[in-house]
Every structure is written in structure tokens, then in C-alpha cells.
Amino acid sequence: MEGIINVLKSPGMTSSDVVVWIRKILKIKKVGHTGTLDPGVAGVLPICVGKGTRLAEYITEQGKAYIAEVTFGVTTDTQDSYGKVIRETSPMLNRSELERILPNFTGKISQVPPMYSAVRKEGKHLYEYARKGIPIEINPREVSIYKLNLEEWFEGQFPKAILDIECSKGTYIRTICHDLGQTLGCGAHMSYLVRVRSGPFKIQESWTLEEIEEAVCDGNFSFILPLTAGIDLPKVSLSGLRSNAFRNGLPTKREQVKILDDKKEPYVQVMESEELIGIGVWREEVLYPHKVFK
Known part of the structure; x- marks a missing residue:
């Protein structure tokens, strides 16, 4: 059994949880994912099976697309809704102010990874330093933002925006949200995120774990795509x-x-x-x- 599965990960599961689940349902050991999705994030998570695990690095290298919700006026230590609120204000912010700065965040940009991330520094994950309160210098890195469109705007005490984002691998969407708030002077955090595409794999063609389990029970393995499906x-x-x-x-x-x-x-x-x-x-x-x- 070999190939790639376009899995729709639900919030609350780690990427490793999905791998363990697929191993169990397919009764096969050689299973791996193609880039971590945070537990709170839903969306496309390509899973490699059998020989497909040797292609994971090529799938990981490909671009991603996301729909993100940004909440302005609230800053957290993790840059998302799961962190501790460290600043709160009621910004006098409108849609046009956000639209004005979005072009500054497209193309090749320099991004400092968040402290609560799996990026390694001197052999340790950054989140290990963060949890112990150890300050450490983080080197910025270059990422590419191919598209950054404002899809919806919601007024309120804490205004919200829905962004359509296409980017290179290694881009932290919550850092984009955080940096937008910093630029506007009111702070912001990523309040929701769904990955709608990873390389050629789209959310419209993804399978939930429940759908995969039902298919396996029926002897239907059409959800396992050929090896060539995932490599651009x-x-x-x-x-x-x-x-x-x-x-x-x-x-x-x-x-x-x-x-x-x-x-x-x-x-x-x-x-x-x-x-x-x-x-x-x-x-x-x-x-x-x-x-x-x-």
C-alpha cells in the first residue's frame, strides 16, 4: 500500500495524532505527514503512506494557502487565540487602514518566527525557551507571500478581518496577523486559521478521518492517491x-x-x-x- 492521502484535519488533533490514526486504520507502519499543522488549526494535511513517505520533503517544500481570521486590539504571547492576553485595547480602526498596509506584507518579506514555535535554536525548540521564560535572540528569515487579500471586515470593539493568504513553506500566519497589529499600533492576534491548500492538495478534495474510516470498512481505498499526485x-x-x-x-x-x-x-x-x-x-x-x- 503506497500513495498520498489528502486529509482534512480537524481542530484539536496534532499532526502526529493523524499519523497514528492512519497507521491504525490502514494497519501499516510506514506513514508520515508533510509539515506540521498546529493542534488548533484545521485544514489540509497530506499524509504519505508506504513509499510516499520518501516524497514528504518535496510536498513540504510546496506553497500553502490559508483563510485566517485576525482580531485587532488583543495581543497574546503566542500570537494566536490559545495564548495569554498581554495587551488589550479598543482600536479606532477601519477597513481602509488595513487595506493600505497589506501591500507591505506581500512579496518577499522578513519574518521573525514566534517564540511559541517548533523552530530550533541551539538544538532546542523555541517553545522550550518560551516555557522557561528564557530570553533568546531569534534570527529573522525570508518568506514569500504570493497573495494577501482582505475578504471580509467586521466592525466592533475588537474589529476582525478575514484574510485570504498564499505563501511559501515556513511562513507563520499568526506572525503576519501579529505584525499587522503592530504596524497599525493596536496589536492583533490570529483568532482562527484553516489551511485550504498544501501544494496541489485542496480542501474541496480532502477526506475527513470519519470518511476514510467508512471507506476502509467498505473496502474502498480510492482516497489513497498515486505518488505522482503530490509532486509539482x-x-x-x-x-x-x-x-x-x-x-x-x-x-x-x-x-x-x-x-x-x-x-x-x-x-x-x-x-x-x-x-x-x-x-x-x-x-x-x-x-x-x-x-x-x-
Whole structure:
């Protein structure tokens, strides 16, 4: 059994909880997720099964899309609704003020990860320092925000906004929410978040754990997608002879490779007929095995 499952994670579960659940229901040990979703966050969580676990790194690298709710006037120590309130005010804020600053948060931006996060510093997670009250310098890192649109605006003592966000991997949405509040001078936190896309996997096509359990009971495993469904890399094809060479770690000259996509990237999916046999990497005009499925 191998492939990728587009799981709709519900709030309250960790990503590891989902992995354990899938292992149990499918009775298979080789299961892994493709990037952590916080327990309070709902949405798309691709789960790799069997050989699919070797593709997790490629799926994780792909872009994400979210719908986020931001509450202005309330700042928390975790930058989301699960933290301790450290500042509260009733801001005189309107929609146009928020729309005015959103372009400053698109494109390539510098972002400081939150203290309550799994980012490592000197061998420890940042949340370990935060829980012990140990101050530590956090280095900013560059992320890409491809889209940041204001979808809805709600007036009130603590105004709320619904944002449609597309971004690169490693982006902290709660930090975007926090930084918007800091820029506007009133503070803010992320009050709700749902991931609507991870790479090519969309929420409209996801399966709840209840739906997966019901399908398994009916002997229906259509929720397990093929390995190629989760990788946004160009494809090449090899003959039977060169496929065997690839599986044995041998390179292949470009003239012996059938190019199936025009996209010019160093890493490619290597196919034999309709079967994915591994990931290859171009070095000049030669295709070398990078990851082989035997």
C-alpha cells in the first residue's frame, strides 16, 4: 500500500495524532505527514503512506494557502487565540487602514518566527525557551507571500478581518496577523486559521478521518492517491534498460531521456511508462538518480 492521502484535519488533533490514526486504520507502519499543522488549526494535511513517505520533503517544500481570521486590539504571547492576553485595547480602526498596509506584507518579506514555535535554536525548540521564560535572540528569515487579500471586515470593539493568504513553506500566519497589529499600533492576534491548500492538495478534495474510516470498512481505498499526485516537479521518462540503470544508481545522458515537461528545474520525476521510479537531478546534460524507489 503506497500513495498520498489528502486529509482534512480537524481542530484539536496534532499532526502526529493523524499519523497514528492512519497507521491504525490502514494497519501499516510506514506513514508520515508533510509539515506540521498546529493542534488548533484545521485544514489540509497530506499524509504519505508506504513509499510516499520518501516524497514528504518535496510536498513540504510546496506553497500553502490559508483563510485566517485576525482580531485587532488583543495581543497574546503566542500570537494566536490559545495564548495569554498581554495587551488589550479598543482600536479606532477601519477597513481602509488595513487595506493600505497589506501591500507591505506581500512579496518577499522578513519574518521573525514566534517564540511559541517548533523552530530550533541551539538544538532546542523555541517553545522550550518560551516555557522557561528564557530570553533568546531569534534570527529573522525570508518568506514569500504570493497573495494577501482582505475578504471580509467586521466592525466592533475588537474589529476582525478575514484574510485570504498564499505563501511559501515556513511562513507563520499568526506572525503576519501579529505584525499587522503592530504596524497599525493596536496589536492583533490570529483568532482562527484553516489551511485550504498544501501544494496541489485542496480542501474541496480532502477526506475527513470519519470518511476514510467508512471507506476502509467498505473496502474502498480510492482516497489513497498515486505518488505522482503530490509532486509539482517536471517529468521525464526512461526506457526499460535505462530505468534499470537508474534503479542501480547509474546516470543517463540527456539524449537517452524523454522529456515530458518543458519546465526547466534541476529535480525531476523519473517515470518508466506510467510508474514513478524515483527523483532525478540534472547535472549539466546528465540525469543522476537522487532518490530511487525499488
